Amino acid sequence: MSAEVLIETIEVSRIYNPGMPCEVKAVDRISLKINRSDVVVIKGPSGSGKTTLLSLIGCMSRPTEGKVLIKEKDAVKLPESFLTQIRRDTFGFIFQQLHLIEGITVEENVMLPMYPLGARLDDIKDSAEKLLKKLDLLKKKSYKIKQLSGGEKQRTAIARALINNPEVILADEPTAHLDTALSEEFMSILYDLNQEGKTLIIATHDPLVYQEPYITRIIEMRDGAVL
Amino acid sequence: MPEERGECAIGRGVAQTRYIRLGGELILTSSKGEHFLFRVTGLFTADSEILTNDLIVLKNQDVIEFFGMPENRATDLVVQVYNEREVPVIAYKITEMFPGTRPITRSEIIRTYETVFNWRSGMVLAMFAGALAAFFILAWDKATGLSAEERKEIGILKAIGWNTSDILTLKFWEGVVISLTSFLTGLILAYIHVFFLGAPLIVPAIKGWSVVFPDLRPFPQVNPNHIVVILVATVFPLCVKHFNPVVEGSGNRPRYGDEGLRLCRPITGE
Ligand SMILES: Nc1ncnc2c1ncn2[C@@H]1O[C@H](COP(=O)(O)OP(=O)(O)O)[C@@H](O)[C@H]1O
Ligand SMILES: [Mg+2]
Numbered sequence: 001m002s003a004e005v006l007i008e009t010i011e012v013s014r015i016y017n018p019g020m021p022c023e024v025k026a027v028d029r030i031s032l033k034i035n036r037s038d039v040v041v042i043k044g045p046s047g048s049g050k051t052t053l054l055s056l057i058g059c060m061s062r063p064t065e066g067k068v069l070i071k072e073k074d075a076v077k078l079p080e081s082f083l084t085q086i087r088r089d090t091f092g093f094i095f096q097q098l099h100l101i102e103g104i105t106v107e108e109n110v111m112l113p114m115y116p117l118g119a120r121l122d123d124i125k126d127s128a129e130k131l132l133k134k135l136d137l138l139k140k141k142s143y144k145i146k147q148l149s150g151g152e153k154q155r156t157a158i159a160r161a162l163i164n165n166p167e168v169i170l171a172d173e174p175t176a177h178l179d180t181a182l183s184e185e186f187m188s189i190l191y192d193l194n195q196e197g198k199t200l201i202i203a204t205h206d207p208l209v210y211q212e213p214y215i216t217r218i219i220e221m222r223d224g225a226v227l
Numbered sequence: 228m229p230e231e232r233g234e235c236a237i238g239r240g241v242a243q244t245r246y247i248r249l250g251g252e253l254i255l256t257s258s259k260g261e262h263f264l265f266r267v268t269g270l271f272t273a274d275s276e277i278l279t280n281d282l283i284v285l286k287n288q289d290v291i292e293f294f295g296m297p298e299n300r301a302t303d304l305v306v307q308v309y310n311e312r313e314v315p316v317i318a319y320k321i322t323e324m325f326p327g328t329r330p331i332t333r334s335e336i337i338r339t340y341e342t343v344f345n346w347r348s349g350m351v352l353a354m355f356a357g358a359l360a361a362f363f364i365l366a367w368d369k370a371t372g373l374s375a376e377e378r379k380e381i382g383i384l385k386a387i388g389w390n391t392s393d394i395l396t397l398k399f400w401e402g403v404v405i406s407l408t409s410f411l412t413g414l415i416l417a418y419i420h421v422f423f424l425g426a427p428l429i430v431p432a433i434k435g436w437s438v439v440f441p442d443l444r445p446f447p448q449v450n451p452n453h454i455v456v457i458l459v460a461t462v463f464p465l466c467v468k469h470f471n472p473v474v475e476g477s478g479n480r481p482r483y484g485d486e487g488l489r490l491c492r493p494i495t496g497e
Binding site: 060080081084085087088093095099100101112113115116160164 | 379380382383384385386387388389390391393
């Protein structure tokens with residue numbers, strides 16, 4: 001039985017500042033296939049193009065060349081509004097810098113991605129509370145982001161990534177700001193999510209992450225290319 | 228005006244502090260300790276209140292007697308001139324003949340009052356101008372683009388799946404709510420200040436610091452035209468200012484990079 005291919009990149013490249021002296025081939029003709037429920041780690045030193053590759057996979061930026069297929073549909077040529085739709089239906093992002101909005105509460109941050117779907121406010125609230133409960137944040141739901149500890153912030157970011165029930169979770173250096181205990185906690189949350197069938201793509205150079213036994217595949221990058 | 232000795236005309240402030248009505252009696256004590264009684268035959272109307280509130284008018288002889296002045300002494304003389312154009316010449320001649328006197332012409336008096344009131348309204352205007360300047364600085368600040376924080380927020384929203392139109396809707400309502408709230412707050416505060424507290428901040432500037440304050444109550448008047456003008460002049464531009472740079476900012480694609488999430492201009496035909 002062959003697994004369903006969820007994401008495919010074909011000879012995809014991303015060149016910053018093309019034609020200029022400071023031209024950078026951040027991603028250089030990479031082809032990959034990622035199956036549903038895979039746990040993929042993109043490993044490599046800083047500057048090797050992990051973040052850029054994640055953003056291409058997540059339809060956050062368009063490749064200079066090549067194709068990105070999401071469920072066999074070519075995402076590269078789609079207009080912006082369709083891309084936005086793919087982004088929010090398919091992907092949940094956990095950013096390296098978390099990118100939570102400081103001025104509002106934990107619950108509001110988690111609810112944010114669901115507003116544009118046009119759901120009823122009560123339903124959005126319900127979904128947010130379920131997730132906050134699952135991630136042990138219910139007691140902190142009315143806290144402002146700056147009142148949270150590092151681990152709580154991280155879990156808020158996870159909750160926000162999950163609220164639209166995405167098929168794929170993209171995480172960029174998720175353990176960079178966490179100590180060992182919190183990193184392990186984070187990885188166990190990811191494990192649970194994978195058990196529920198979610199596809200995980202994690203960019204990292206943290207051994208604690210890429211040594212996890214449940215990882216199905218490690219992609220090593222250097223200078224924009226896969227080794 | 229008093230017709231006979233023993234009569235007087237008084238301003239409203241005097242009448243109120245002494246609890247006298249028209250036809251009542253005003254008792255004054257001179258510097259020597261003597262008491263003088265005057266019947267009130269005239270009361271200045273409210274129209275001239277700002278000028279006459281603390282005024283008492285007596286017949287000549289009563290004044291002379293009350294202040295214990297010599298019979299033939301006067302402090303002020305009124306000279307009426309039929310030909311208006313003669314006034315400066317006559318004033319000049321008076322100074323020549325009586326070097327110790329100072330003639331004041333009617334036009335000078337009018338000018339003096341005008342300056343006094345101009346000075347006061349100038350003060351109010353100065354304060355008002357300050358507030359106005361603050362407002363425009365704020366509006367300008369909004370108009371000249373997004374702060375780093377706002378850029379970041381828009382970037383985050385885009386990255387988590389918000390469309391440009393979703394963000395515009397949000398920012399538009401944000402603008403409406405902010406400017407309407409501040410408009411209403413300002414309006415209510417101004418209303419309370421003027422109609423319930425009696426405008427303590429501007430009344431002194433308008434009526435001056437007279438010994439007996441005229442009881443000047445600002446006349447409650449809400450002019451719908453003014454409100455519309457203020458609304459259009461403040462709320463509308465603020466809304467637009469709030470909204471406008473967002474159009475610019477959210478047209479950019481989110482970029483998700485090492486230094487955090489940035490918005491950058493499209494590089495290759497995006
Ligand atoms: N917006 C950008 N403009 C120009 N160069 C960039 C930009 N973003 C990243 N780069 C460059 O692309 C290369 C890959 O960066 P990145 O994908 O962030 O790597 P990683 O996440 O593995 O550290 C680096 O050399 C980086 O300096
Ligand atoms: Mg990176």
